[in-house]
Amino acid sequence: MAPSANIPWQEIYDVTLACGNVHERKAFSVEVLSQLKKLCDFDESLVYFLDGNGKICNQYLMNIDKHWSTMYLEYFSKVEGSFKIKNVRENSTKPMMNIRAWNEESSSDFISNYIRPRNLQYSLGFVLFDINGRPRTIFALDRKKDENFSEKEVEILNLIIPLLNNLHKNFFSQKTVSPGAEHISWETANLTPREIEVVNLLCKGVSPASISETLHISQSTTNKHIAHIYEKMHVSTRQELIVRLLG
Structure with missing residues (x-):
């Protein structure tokens, strides 16, 4: 029709x-x-x-x-x-x-x-x-x-x-994922103990500003941790991070 x-x-x-x-x-x-x-x-x-x-x-x-x-x-x-x-x-x-x-x-x-x-x-x-x-x-x-x-x-x-x-x-399709990146998990990302603390808080919905207060670190330091986490996990948003961690 x-x-x-x-x-x-x-x-x-x-x-x-x-x-x-x-x-x-x-x-x-x-x-x-x-x-x-x-x-x-x-x-x-x-x-x-x-x-x-x-x-x-x-x-x-x-x-x-x-x-x-x-x-x-x-x-x-x-x-x-x-x-x-x-x-x-x-x-x-x-x-x-x-x-x-x-x-x-x-x-x-x-x-x-x-x-x-x-x-x-x-x-x-x-x-x-x-x-x-x-x-x-x-x-x-x-x-x-x-x-x-x-x-x-x-x-x-x-x-x-x-x-x-x-x-x-x-x-x-906005970014090319390097070979093997789709298999990255919590266990293989080599996150530091501090980065694991930040990840836990991110996944609970805690804002970067509140993370800084909770961990008693500066906002810039928190942002650096988040940037390193995203880089290691090959993601660019919190939603992608959670999906990656859920496997």
């Missing part, structure tokens, strides 16, 4: 341009949600970030209490054993997008304990992939009003998601 004549091409261009100006994956995903609100109405959103093995390494919630995400992951873990995306690969001809009409779903504990209390009526999910075709970021756009996503909204998303997916791939 040919695209409709009333597709807002200028808005799609503006959204793509705005998202393309963000150069960190989580910030990019937040911008995607902000921009999509201009083209597709939704009340809440949940984003899961996956590592190369399909396991969650981070999340972002928009208008959703963390309690609901925890409940969702616990439910999924009971059913599947763990929250891990299996056997999902990129389809180059069409975006991976799915709409669930919750009032048409069969009754279950999941519906009774998770969907109904949140008053969800419809959810639209889509996936963005890395350069190897592996799923790396999952979006769920939730609606509470009893009105399904329109054909025009779906058509717009079918056009814009491939563009966002191409931008998303850049987060996995």
Whole structure:
């Protein structure tokens, strides 16, 4: 089916341009949600970030209490054993997008304990992939009003998601990793005792300024330790560091 004549091409261009100006994956995903609100109405959103093995390494919630995400992951873990995306690969001809009409779903504990209390009526999910075709970021756009996503909204998303997916791939191709770097772990990085202290605090979400206070060292010394840690672990952000340490 040919695209409709009333597709807002200028808005799609503006959204793509705005998202393309963000150069960190989580910030990019937040911008995607902000921009999509201009083209597709939704009340809440949940984003899961996956590592190369399909396991969650981070999340972002928009208008959703963390309690609901925890409940969702616990439910999924009971059913599947763990929250891990299996056997999902990129389809180059069409975006991976799915709409669930919750009032048409069969009754279950999941519906009774998770969907109904949140008053969800419809959810639209889509996936963005890395350069190897592996799923790396999952979006769920939730609606509470009893009105399904329109054909025009779906058509717009079918056009814009491939563009966002191409931008998303850049987060996995920005730097060349030296041979063997993908096998670097906590045990093989040769971190000093002080660097291990800093790593522990970084992984707990402690800011560099607070690390300086905790370890009674200057801010510049803390920054040097962090730079050395990133260099040894072949990463450039805290998120990459945590994923590397989790193996």
